[in-house]
Amino acid sequence: MAVVTIGVLALAGGTPDSQRSDESRAQALGEQLKCLQCAGESVAASQAPLAQQFRNEIDRQLDQGATDTQILEWFADRYGDEVLLDPPTSGLSVLIWVLPVLVVLTAVVGFWFA
Numbered sequence: 794m795a796v797v798t799i800g801v802l803a804l805a806g807g808t809p810d811s812q813r814s815d816e817s818r819a820q821a822l823g824e825q826l827k828c829l830q831c832a833g834e835s836v837a838a839s840q841a842p843l844a845q846q847f848r849n850e851i852d853r854q855l856d857q858g859a860t861d862t863q864i865l866e867w868f869a870d871r872y873g874d875e876v877l878l879d880p881p882t883s884g885l886s887v888l889i890w891v892l893p894v895l896v897v898l899t900a901v902v903g904f905w906f907a
Contacts, residue, residue: 815855822851827878
């Protein structure tokens, strides 16, 4: 009975797993991209026309065999780093995180000396 159950599960689970893999990859990629028409919403969560276009493009590139990194780079090259919900930290974007810490540290040291 156990052999039959395992056999049925193996045969039934073969094709949908590969489809779910692409669907889960598309969902994960959509969650990493920002909808440019919405305020703070990911492409996966948005119902805006541009978000639908992004999801279609993700599906198209997945069908062509592109990797997740290639797809994210394609969107970043086309729309800029602001399309990424987790943009790379370099250049001026590092100052956004470092400058407030430096200001607070300078104020604490100034109060301590005063």
